[in-house]
Amino acid sequence: MTPAQRRLVFALGAAGLAAFYLWGLFGLPGFGSYPGPYGFVINRIAVGQTNATGVVSTVNFDYRGFDTVGEEFILFAAAAGVATVLRRLRGERERPAVDEAADRQVRPTSSAVRMIALLFTGPVVVMGWWLAVHAQTNPSGGFQGGVVLATAFVLIYLSGEFLVSKRVSPVDLTEVVEAVGAGGFAAVGVSAVAMGLPYLKDFLPLGTVPGAVSSGGTIPLISFFVGLEVAAAFILIVGELLEQTLLIRQEGQ
Amino acid sequence: MTAAVSTPYSVPVAMMDILQVTLLILVAAGATAVVLIRERVRQVLALSVYGVLLAVLFLAFQAPDVTLSELTVGAVALPVVLLLTLAKIRKREE
Numbered sequence: 522m523t524p525a526q527r528r529l530v531f532a533l534g535a536a537g538l539a540a541f542y543l544w545g546l547f548g549l550p551g552f553g554s555y556p557g558p559y560g561f562v563i564n565r566i567a568v569g570q571t572n573a574t575g576v577v578s579t580v581n582f583d584y585r586g587f588d589t590v591g592e593e594f595i596l597f598a599a600a601a602g603v604a605t606v607l608r609r610l611r612g613e614r615e616r617p618a619v620d621e622a623a624d625r626q627v628r629p630t631s632s633a634v635r636m637i638a639l640l641f642t643g644p645v646v647v648m649g650w651w652l653a654v655h656a657q658t659n660p661s662g663g664f665q666g667g668v669v670l671a672t673a674f675v676l677i678y679l680s681g682e683f684l685v686s687k688r689v690s691p692v693d694l695t696e697v698v699e700a701v702g703a704g705g706f707a708a709v710g711v712s713a714v715a716m717g718l719p720y721l722k723d724f725l726p727l728g729t730v731p732g733a734v735s736s737g738g739t740i741p742l743i744s745f746f747v748g749l750e751v752a753a754a755f756i757l758i759v760g761e762l763l764e765q766t767l768l769i770r771q772e773g774q
Numbered sequence: 775m776t777a778a779v780s781t782p783y784s785v786p787v788a789m790m791d792i793l794q795v796t797l798l799i800l801v802a803a804g805a806t807a808v809v810l811i812r813e814r815v816r817q818v819l820a821l822s823v824y825g826v827l828l829a830v831l832f833l834a835f836q837a838p839d840v841t842l843s844e845l846t847v848g849a850v851a852l853p854v855v856l857l858l859t860l861a862k863i864r865k866r867e868e
Binding site for chain 1: 838839842843846847850851854855858859862
């Protein structure tokens with residue numbers, strides 16, 4: 522294929538894309554217009570049906586809980602994939618880590634960064650925990666809370682305490698927590714089936730006061746399991762990468 | 775276009791419109807900047823700032839849950855993973 526032919530094929534493709542894209546743009550509904558009744562219905566009935574005031578969580582963990590199971594297992598599969606690819610196989614020897622950039626200068630972490638990281642670790646843990654276990658009253662839930670919790674781990678590393686960050690999140694424990702989180706969500710759904718209800722049907726008492734800690738039935742429970750799963754998955758992925766980088770660095774010094 | 779944002783507390787529609795348009799422009803500029811910056815570490819930092827911009831945009835469009843996701847994943851987790859990868863491959867690339 523000559524360059525001229527290749528350009529012709531590209532021009533044809535680009536023209537087609539542009540035509541379809543413009544066609545699609547002109548068919549878009551107006552800014553902010555929402556035709557469907559689904560959102561309005563949910564907004565009207567959600568609080569009354571579940572007593573949970575975090576309606577986003579109600580949709581994620583109750584009305585559309587089945588979607589969320591799928592999403593959660595995507596992340597589970599990703600973390601399991603990283604752990605599988607980077608593990609040591611039988612018959613494989615671990616090569617001693619080599620500093621790929623022996624000439625680089627590793628500056629010590631500045632005390633400003635260490636101080637800020639230390640200051641934030643506690644509040645970040647509290648924030649992540651709150652987001653994950655109080656999904657019934659806040660606008661997020663286990664996913665966001667889990668990532669915030671995992672961020673605390675990164676902060677501990679930033680404050681220069683890699684050994685501490687390894688001690689608070691040993692790989693085996695993290696993997697167990699991840700599995701418990703992923704399995705817990707599915708188990709809550711199956712428990713409903715065991716009671717003769719549809720999968721993931723909210724079977725716990727819904728509380729009486731909308732927005733109270735006790736409201737929402739299985740919503741905070743599921744959110745808690747999602748939080749565990751997500752936090753563990755992120756810590757595993759980031760931890761694997763940290764180890765790859767840091768082993769080499771320690772060797773170099 | 776009807777009221778861009780309807781809330782129990784009153785926010786003048788015009789003000790909300792200005793905020794949203796400003797943020798849309800900032801996000802477009804941020805995305806362009808991320809693509810145009812060629813130096814990798816700076817590109818990652820720009821990506822992180824872009825994540826914060828997107829998060830604020832989502833907040834202005836009344837999606838606090840997506841805001842939190844974007845803030846944690848787009849502004850923190852993704853840049854951390856990218857920086858670690860860059861640290862690992864730095865020498866090999868040169």
